[in-house]
Amino acid sequence: MWYRSASFILDNRKLRNDAVSYLESQQLSPANTASSITMPTENPDPKISLYYQTRAAHHGVVTTDWLAQAEAAVTCHSDDDPSKNSVGGGEDSEERFNVVDEFKNWRKQPDLAEAVAAIKALASVIRSTQATTMMELEIELKKAADSLKSWDTTSISLTAGCDLFMRYVTRTSALEYEDFNSAKSRLLERAEKFGELSLKARRTIAMLSQDFIFDGCTILVHGSSRVVLEVLRTAAQNRKLFRVFCTEGRPDRTGLWLSNELAKLDIPVKLLIDSAVAYSMDEVDMVFVGADGVVESGGIINMMGTYQTALVAKSMNKPVYVAAESYKFARLYPLDQKDMVPALRPIDFGVPIPSKVEVETSARDYTPPQYLTLLFTDLGVLTPSVVSDELIQLYL
């Protein structure tokens, strides 16, 4: 590996020592199967977004709060859901239970995006349906999708994935001309393809973004996006020489996970605390973030802190790149930060907080489009303003 400067090496060494030692006990490689994680089956605490619970599980960064909750959950709900782990075997009585459980099963795979898990769960609804007409199937699907969506209203990609799937099913004109079974199998086929799309989309995005990463550049990453990781990994494989600044990503400590992953790839990486973004921005050549959801204005909803990072980058004229798959495009249009479904998440301050003190527990913020430079999606490299074009095309 080529090192740009002595400090580069120093950074690197320090980081490795830090990160590895820090995470040694807790790290969880994404290659591991999901079975090693104990997950709360129900949402034990309505204040915590399920979305973030899953993320925490996937990333293996376990906070004390989370541990406590997980333990509580395991003791409370002895009926463990891994009991049904066969994918296609959902021939159960109640559709509603079936689809949510199915979804949870799928979601345990760390590499599988939520939307894709939802699609797969919905596909299994089709597989196990007892409906005899398309209309019945459609209604059943709709119910299943609604129950999925209402199960976790905070997850944007889950909602978007369900919507896309539903739209796909209801808009297939070919279905009307065929007999029910072949129509069903066609739907299944499509669902499978949609599932493959997830990994493929990441590859596409990684390929697209290669041209933007140049040798010797410094990339600031906020949040722990699997797409961004893929981008960086591909860049490293392409023998690009760059270094990465990871923000810590409190309270999820997503940066720790990401820096750990990057360190494994031999990418020089440096951890920053979240408040050091402005301090180090002058060294940074570009900012890379993922997205929980891409909204209609072209802005993104992402982990808390993205907005301020983008603001700082904008004021220093650094490009802000967003890597997001197209199934994260959601028909939302937040006008400001509070104009969203709040996703809450516990914050571990390490010390007891007096009850009179209010804690902001929102997990994500909205970055308006004017602070973003480009979006790397599997549809291509888009400016923020094209996003709503694409959305209208998708949904109309």
Add this chain to the structure above:
Amino acid sequence: MEPRRVPRTVSDPKVRRVGFFAPPDRSQSGPPDPTSSSPPVSQISPSGNSLSPVMIPPPRNLSSDMSRHFPPAPISPIRGARGASDSSVPVGSYNPSEFISPTATADFSPGRSRKGNSAEFASSLPTGGIGMVTQNNVPASGLTTVSTVRMPKAVTEKERLAMGEVQRDQQAGDLKPLKEKMTKAERRALQEAQRAAKAAAKSEGSKTQAAASGANAVNANPVKAPKVTPSKKDSSSVAASEKRDGDRQPDKDRKKDVPHPRMQFDDENRVEKAKKRSVMKQTEARSRVELFRHLPQYEHGTRLPDLESRFFQLDPIHPAVYKVGVRYLAGDISGGNARCIAMLQAFQESIRDYSTPPEKSLVRDLTTKINGYVSFLIECRPLSISMGNAIRFLKTRINKLALNLSESEAKASILSDIDHFINEKIILADKVIVKHAVTKIRDGDVLLTYGSSSAVEMILLHAHELGKQFRVVIVDSRPKLEGQALLRRLVGQGISCTYTHINAVSYVMHEVTRVLLAASSVLSNGTVYSRVGTASVAMVAHQFRIPVLICCEAYKFHERVQLDSICSNELGDPDAIARVSGRTEINYLDGWTNSDNLQLLNLIYDATPSDYVSMIITDYGMIPPTTATNAEQDAPRCRCPSSRERRQEVRDIDLPPRPATDAEQNAPRRRCPSSRERRQEVRDIDLPPHRDYYDSNRSPSPRTRDYHKQ
């Protein structure tokens, strides 16, 4: 991925031509050049058959008008004055192409044109109210340009025929100046001239009669002294209409697909022309602000009585349409939706009463009728963009009628189409907008609105019904004070309101959390064209970082691009701002309105740049202003060629119905950062969006390849 794209016929590569050129084919819809008036005379090639390479494109539809202006060249040298009279003509800024006629009239005799003399006359046509002296040969004062041309003595026979009339007219003491413009395709002009001559000769007898009746009609107007000009105009137009019935049909059809340039009211020639066609006698306002001379402005107050007095003479105008027109003129109907619905309902009425004349086809005759109505309505008040879209919709529907339909079936289908339009595009659309917008209103919000908009009012009322706790700030402005009506209704419903004038908007803005505004139209660069004052409110809100929500039905979207509010606007009654009713002590401007030094500007609309707009709420959902183009699903010309394609691609990628997905992803498409912005600009200049070029580059169709080989 390539085969999926719609094959593009690139057989005639589009070359963007800059400057003067002669379009080879008149039906091609190139950019008409409405404003450039007359090229230097010398540049016009004398023979009509060959167009000079450097030439302004001939107007597409000059034929039908030509005949009207055909008559008579005065024998003596005449001074034509351009810019002599400000008389304006009631053709609105938003004209469907049919009744616009190209500005230039050509009056040729072969001999003359061969000599290369082109005369440009602006007739100092007596327009009634101006009090301009028209009885001598001296051009009216205040000319900006005067081109003096000596007419050739050689007058062709047909001209002599027509001249008989002229001389009669002149005996009446009126000078009949002749207007002429040489920018036309002369060959066509020649044909027209010959035809007109024939027609004139044929209808010599009947013409005098017609002329007499025409004169009577005009003279019935008590205000005006009897003048011969109108009679002549009428007579010639009678001839014109006679001929039009016969051999002109193809020309008329051709006109339809040509986008029509907007009427510029500072172009004397066109104004004169339009004036001849106008139903109503109108007086133009005296002192107009220089920057806005291209917009029509009339003496308010004179037109309504005039129109009323002429009710029984406006033969071709259906009473329902007449009624609506008068109400437009009187200001009884205002607001985009109300005007549009009133117009459509009047059309429905007239279509109900319509019966196809013998030996005519319903499609064509009805379209002509509608055109007539529309031009009448334009004279009453310039069309709004939404009305233009509705008219376009109606005409498309008429044109698409199956030929084998019986008359009653055809009428029924049109009537139900109009009903659907009103229901779906306006009424239902409003409901959907309300549904969307209400989701953006939270408890504790302070909503600011400007003026009075039906959509905003519905939103506020609905949110109130849902039990949301919010407060409304209504900002209003003189002279219309529409906000008061809204205020009254809202307060009546128990909504707590604050009422203020726009002067205080910067003060009141700090407590506001959302700004809800309506739009007369949303243009394709996201510019919001709305009641004057909206831009200021949006700008202040933007400065305070308060989200600005624009509520606009999708049928009001238009593909035009406008960067300022000067090019296209509407002028209101200047007296309205000069005078405050009920307060005599502050009427400092009494009697000053005629002063040459005083120019009053009462603009009706302004353009809000898309930067100030956070969101546009349409019936298609909430969209950012940058996407306005794609929301206009129905306007046929609005769609850029690429958008459908793109939709296709997107559908394929995201929902992989076909195995092609793989290929699609291996060859990902990249969009250059500024592509969208550029596309928008480009659209403005009428060049096909650059994707055209882009695509043909990437996927040359077989035909293109051949083309290149050759």
